[in-house]
Amino acid sequence: xxxxxxxxxxxxxxxxxxxxxxxxxxxxxxxxxxxxxxxxxxxxxxxxxxxxxxxxxxxxxxxxxxxxxxxxxxxxxxxxxxxxxxxx
Numbered sequence: 001x002x003x004x005x006x007x008x009x010x011x012x013x014x015x016x017x018x019x020x021x022x023x024x025x026x027x028x029x030x031x032x033x034x035x036x037x038x039x040x041x042x043x044x045x046x047x048x049x050x051x052x053x054x055x056x057x058x059x060x061x062x063x064x065x066x067x068x069x070x071x072x073x074x075x076x077x078x079x080x081x082x083x084x085x086x087x088x
Contacts, residue, residue, distance in 0.1 A: 005023050005026050005027060005030075006019075007058070008020060008060055008062055009046060009065070009070075010063075010065050010067060010069050010070055011069055011070050012069035012070070012071060012072075013072075014060070015060060017053070017057070017067050019058050020053050020057055020060070021053045022049075022064075023051065023053075023056065024049045024052035024053035024056060025049050027052055028045060028048045028049050028052060032048075042043065042063065042066055
């Protein structure tokens with residue numbers, strides 16, 4: 001999986017539409033093998049991002065869990081600590 005795609009489920013506050021779209025964009029970029037499609041492929045690229053974002057929103061809305069929601073700031077601090085330990 002692409003390293004830039006972050007888990008979006010079970011956070012408080014929930015994932016925003018912008019976060020979902022950003023994850024969909026990263027997914028389409030990874031699958032297509034390009035960060036900027038040609039003009040001939042731009043419409044297909046944009047349609048794929050929109051469809052994946054829409055489907056992801058539905059997925060996130062339908063997932064259920066008994067785990068308590070995670071805090072975004074706490075998770076970000078943990079990631080920074082892991083990164084600092086890894087690249088120290």
